[in-house]
Amino acid sequence: MSSSVASPTARPRGLTPDWWSDPKVWRTEILAGLVVALALVPEAISFSIIAGVDPAIGLFASFTMAVTTAIVGGRRAMISAATGAVALVIAPVNREHGLGYLVATVILAGVLQIILGALGVAKLMRFIPRSVMVGFVNALAILVFMAQVPEMRNVPWAVYPLIAAGLALMVLLPKITTVIPAPLVSIVVLTVITVAAGIAVPNVGDKGALPSSLPAPGLPDVPFTMDTLTTIAPYAFAMALVGLMESLMTAKLVDDITDTRSDKTRESIGQGIANIVTGFFGGMGGCAVIGQTMINVKVSGARTRLSTFLAGSFLMVLCIVFGPIVSDIPMAALVAVMIMVSFTTFDWHSIAPRTLKRMPAGEIAVMVITVAVVVGTHNLAIGVVVGSVTAMIVFARRVAHLAEVTAVTDPDGSAVVYRVTGELFFASSNDLVGQFDYAGDPRKVVIDLSAAHIWDASSVAALDAITYKYSQRGKSVEITGLNDPSAHLHGKLSGELAAGH
Numbered sequence: 160m161s162s163s164v165a166s167p168t169a170r171p172r173g174l175t176p177d178w179w180s181d182p183k184v185w186r187t188e189i190l191a192g193l194v195v196a197l198a199l200v201p202e203a204i205s206f207s208i209i210a211g212v213d214p215a216i217g218l219f220a221s222f223t224m225a226v227t228t229a230i231v232g233g234r235r236a237m238i239s240a241a242t243g244a245v246a247l248v249i250a251p252v253n254r255e256h257g258l259g260y261l262v263a264t265v266i267l268a269g270v271l272q273i274i275l276g277a278l279g280v281a282k283l284m285r286f287i288p289r290s291v292m293v294g295f296v297n298a299l300a301i302l303v304f305m306a307q308v309p310e311m312r313n314v315p316w317a318v319y320p321l322i323a324a325g326l327a328l329m330v331l332l333p334k335i336t337t338v339i340p341a342p343l344v345s346i347v348v349l350t351v352i353t354v355a356a357g358i359a360v361p362n363v364g365d366k367g368a369l370p371s372s373l374p375a376p377g378l379p380d381v382p383f384t385m386d387t388l389t390t391i392a393p394y395a396f397a398m399a400l401v402g403l404m405e406s407l408m409t410a411k412l413v414d415d416i417t418d419t420r421s422d423k424t425r426e427s428i429g430q431g432i433a434n435i436v437t438g439f440f441g442g443m444g445g446c447a448v449i450g451q452t453m454i455n456v457k458v459s460g461a462r463t464r465l466s467t468f469l470a471g472s473f474l475m476v477l478c479i480v481f482g483p484i485v486s487d488i489p490m491a492a493l494v495a496v497m498i499m500v501s502f503t504t505f506d507w508h509s510i511a512p513r514t515l516k517r518m519p520a521g522e523i524a525v526m527v528i529t530v531a532v533v534v535g536t537h538n539l540a541i542g543v544v545v546g547s548v549t550a551m552i553v554f555a556r557r558v559a560h561l562a563e564v565t566a567v568t569d570p571d572g573s574a575v576v577y578r579v580t581g582e583l584f585f586a587s588s589n590d591l592v593g594q595f596d597y598a599g600d601p602r603k604v605v606i607d608l609s610a611a612h613i614w615d616a617s618s619v620a621a622l623d624a625i626t627y628k629y630s631q632r633g634k635s636v637e638i639t640g641l642n643d644p645s646a647h648l649h650g651k652l653s654g655e656l657a658a659g660h
Contacts, residue, residue, distance in 0.1 A: 251394065259380035
């Protein structure tokens, strides 16, 4: 895993320090921001519906989240906006207590994210194994595709050839030119076709009304009492954790795609600041939105904060200034873009027969479990947690069998030396006690740990239990070969754990 702290000299791959003077970079970033903004509109509206709020609230959240994280976030080119995971967490607050409490929850969640970020929660990313990361990416691709399925059900037949045409454009156009992002061309062409030919298919306007003015800042309409705090705190904490998990995992994914490192602590704090700003502007909050991030980074080739800032800015311009035009964009065009994102995001190499034959069964199980939980719960954070716990169990079981005990008895039979090899921790030390011949061994027993390492109190307790079992039979035990950390832990805990008696 990459470090959670960015190198001071790290910069986006392929960009020079004076990239701002390169017209090609500006063109890429501007067009990428425009494509992302177009893709954000229907999803923000859909997430608003999930949260039970007016579509404008989701659009405002996407605007403020993107613009704010472009400035204070730690991962260049990553898109933050209203998301389904956050919408699911805060929906009960709006349903049971009203919009004022939802906004207050978003603000408190932002405060908690800043606190968690300052406490170093981003460092936990190093404990997420590769198999979980691969499962996360594949589950993400599946969820992105599944989110498009409702848009292809019970629709006019013309939707299907439009989707096919959009996919064909995005596959073929890059072979001719990459000057303009293929998704943008696809959206424009399909919109012109449907409007000019008068083809009646679902469009963005069918999702809900677009806002006609910028959001105004203000305080949430709730009583500032302890009762309010206790009401919103559980939801705010859940939102903070889900938002950070998705954002940090997405940042790691972008790190891998761009071969650069990002400051995960800054990203955590930046997410908190963005949610606070979003709350004060009446938005529903959010976090990193993975599908649009993939459009920005992988499909459009954006690498700087400019694309993120412009995505949020263009979103409001499109809604307020060009609302009627945006409303005419056929959903088929955006569905085609998201299907392409799903296809390019999925790690096809991870499920190739050749890869599966070489991969340890435990690693495959972790990947499959991560995918299954994410797809089953529609919650990336839960899937990552379950996958990581499963990986730890698989690792513990594997390492537990690496601790070996061999015995050598002196020729005169006066002593026996047990040589322990491997890592001693709760999983391996549980079997340690049963590998000694307490009744048959001579009066002097030496346990040589020069090829072992003591990691936890369970191992010290096991050694104490072994010593006690021998002492009950009038035999002495000498423990030798401890390295410094093991000797320190053994000396600190031995005799204090009441092991075996």
